[in-house]
Amino acid sequence: MSSSALATLRRVFGHSGFRGEQGAIVEHLLAGGDALVLMPTGGGKSLCYQLPALLREGTAVVVSPLIALMQDQVEPLRQLGVRAAFLNSSLEAAEAAAVERQFADDALDLLYVAPERLLTPRFLGLLERVRIALFAIDEAHCVSQWGHDFRPEYRQLTLLHERWPEVPRIALTATADAPTRREIVERLALQDARQFISSFDRPNIRYAVAPRDGGHRQLLEFLAEHRGESGIVYCLSRRKVEATAELLAGHGLRALAYHAGLDAETRAERQRRFLREEAIVMVATIAFGMGIDKPDVRFVAHLDLPKSLEGYYQETGRAGRDGEPAEAWMAYGMGDAVLLRRMIEDGEASDERKRLEHAKLDALIGYCESTGCRRQALLAYFGEPHPGACGRCDNCLSPPRTWDATEAARKALSCVYRTGQRFGAAHVIDVLRGADTAKVRQFGHAALSTYGIGRELDAAQWRGVFRQLVAAGLLDTDLDSHGALRLTAAAKPLLRGERTLHLRAEPPRRERRRGATAGERRTGAATIELPADAAARFARLRQWRADAARSQNVPAYVIFQDATLRAIALAAPRDVRALAGIGGVGAAKLERYGREVIATLAQA
Missing domain, CATH: 3.40.50.300 (P-loop containing nucleotide triphosphate hydrolases)
Structure with missing residues (x-):
């Protein structure tokens, strides 16, 4: 060099x-x-x-x-x-x-x-x-x-x-x-x-996927551990963006909505606020994000399934650009896949492109249902090997339990078949659990041999079974029949007793909401702690930086990033010459801000 x-x-x-x-x-x-x-x-x-x-x-x-x-x-x-x-x-x-x-x-x-x-x-x-x-x-x-x-x-x-x-x-x-x-x-x-x-690995990001169980409630619990931090929440539709932003604002969060339906001036103003203010939560469609260089985004949450692993990787990559701990969290349900498949089929793309988009969606669903290291699965998609056991994803921090679901899967598949392969998972689960609903009565499904044979599992557990059967390719969704479930050829060996099947066990309700316990989350995304005296200096430096950024009408991070301020706070240089030796302090910034930084450090 x-x-x-x-x-x-x-x-x-x-x-x-x-x-x-x-x-x-x-x-x-x-x-x-x-x-x-x-x-x-x-x-x-x-x-x-x-x-x-x-x-x-x-x-x-x-x-x-x-x-x-x-x-x-x-x-x-x-x-x-x-x-x-x-x-x-x-x-x-x-x-x-x-x-x-x-x-x-x-x-x-x-x-x-x-x-x-x-x-x-x-x-x-x-x-x-x-x-x-x-x-x-x-x-x-x-x-x-x-x-x-x-x-x-x-x-x-x-x-x-x-x-x-x-x-x-x-x-x-x-x-x-x-x-x-x-x-x-x-x-x-x-x-x-x-x-x-280069490696696609972002080791500072903790990945987690939670089965959807009241998505807004799950999101609020997730955000409770990110108070005072900047982040992005992605939703699939404009309506959901608006509703989610309103919900978060109602709970005291500084939430803004961003989607293509807003006029250009509003979008530009909200993007400026996100870049230049602290602790803004941007609730957005994928219209927001490309080129966002804000380094201190501490989390990216998905309330809906992205369209592909490339999209997921790019969107989650907006967290933790400064290299410090960040989280990528997603709530996922089977309805997401049905909706996205419908969007693919209703699009004007060629058959070749539709096949590719379906394959990409299958890869993403496989990632969501994986019981192994998520980092390993994500990197494998990009052709990069990883040994697994990363210690920075929900599956590594809290290894999921699996169970022999062979009999349950046979009941599920049989019930789909007995009900005529015309219904979605919600109705089939009602039949399995012996529910007395108007729909069950309308179609006479209480008379079926599969009626009530699945009372040993609750509705959430059955949703997990059906979600994983779709992910495993044993069930498909008929897009022409509003997402009705139908058997695939791969289901036949299981129904004939020629194979067994182990599935991920649905976690207890509390864990389903967030994807991990609070202790595991702290372990996976611990913040950098400073000694008391350095922490006080860091706080003073951040306040000085905020004032300087406001006077220049620029984002705070363009003056100095947190990592540089933290290094300055730890080193506590007494003069400009000593400040010059700290990473991130170039000649122009030293000349422009050096004396102010030293003066700020000298404050009692």
């Missing part, structure tokens, strides 16, 4: 060394090579092109899909003394013209631009007149037509290589399975690019 790269890393970013493959990627770009970088959220992807941008001649052009993402990148860079700007529709005409003049005058280190603007004749003409250090294509998974963030303009970015073949390109993403990686390479003409694939 060149001494100039390490010196710039220390001087500008305040870091004494690189993490993981950052150094190799920087060196490769400095030598003029193309790169495809897969690195988990919070792994330091941005540095891989920001540092070479400072060392190569000209301006780095960064293709970014969202206005909010550009703003989140540019503000911290300016705090570091880097000449960074963006061009997007949030700028007035005069502001945009000023940025273009800076670009033309070689007065910028980095320029962020949306793919739609980059591809205009005007901007391409501007590119012809400037020196380009490199092209960075952020959120490169947007090129994939199979992905949930598809942006058709990304597919035209091969033009960059065709017109400027000598300019190195780096494509970056945190979320891409093997097929998506192949598509990125093909669509962006990166066949000759060197691929840098």
Whole structure:
């Protein structure tokens, strides 16, 4: 690694060394090579092109899909003394013209631009007149037509290589399975690019999935242990987003709703509040999240099943970007899968795409029903081996009990068959438990041989059986009959007595609500504790940072992240020279804030 790269890393970013493959990627770009970088959220992807941008001649052009993402990148860079700007529709005409003049005058280190603007004749003409250090294509998974963030303009970015073949390109993403990686390479003409694939593991995140048992009640119990923390709650529908946000606000939480049905100004204002204020809980559809760089998101909760493991991984990855403990929690029920399958079938996609989306949903359901290490299952989906026993998921912290469910499964399958394979799980469970309901009477199901043969299990336990039978492929849902259950060919050996079946035992009601006991949750997501004197200094530093951020109208974390403040509080430097040796304190921030930090530490 060149001494100039390490010196710039220390001087500008305040870091004494690189993490993981950052150094190799920087060196490769400095030598003029193309790169495809897969690195988990919070792994330091941005540095891989920001540092070479400072060392190569000209301006780095960064293709970014969202206005909010550009703003989140540019503000911290300016705090570091880097000449960074963006061009997007949030700028007035005069502001945009000023940025273009800076670009033309070689007065910028980095320029962020949306793919739609980059591809205009005007901007391409501007590119012809400037020196380009490199092209960075952020959120490169947007090129994939199979992905949930598809942006058709990304597919035209091969033009960059065709017109400027000598300019190195780096494509970056945190979320891409093997097929998506192949598509990125093909669509962006990166066949000759060197691929840098980091581990997908986020060891600071604790994963938990709870059977749904009153989802809002479960969520409130989960959030009770995250009071005063920032987080995101994902729901599938706009209506549920609004209802959940209202519920949380009614319980004293600072909850905001975010979905595509809100006007652009409202969405922008709520996103700004989430980024700049403490302890905001954003309740949102998947319209919220891509490019959210807020480092201190302590939890991501799902009240509904996401559409795929890629989506789940990306959404949960918004927690704990600072590397400190965070939680990913989800409440899951069989109705989620039925609804998502209906959405797939009702969509206008090709049969090929529908098959792929069904396969992705099957993989996600398998993850939810897994009795093994969730981290192992999640990483396996991305082709990465993991030994399991991570100690940071609900199944490892509280290994689920399994039971011989062979006889119960036969009763369930027989009852589905006897009722004509025309009903959902709720009615079949009523029949099994011998319930006297209007529907049972209407169809004469009290006369069936399976009526009342399942009284030994309660309704929640039967829901667990049916959910797992669907996940195991022994039952399917008939989407044309409102989710009616029907037997598959795989059910026949079990019904004939040729195989046995062990299922996850439904936990007691209290544990079903949250997925683990409070003690296990504390063990799995313990916060970093400081000695009393350091904790007092940390509190003073956070208050100073909040005041400084408010005066500049920027998010607090762009001044210093919590991890840096915590290091300062522990070290308790007495002068600016000592402060300079702490990670995260670069030259520009030292000059701008050094005396204020030392003065804050000196307060009694």
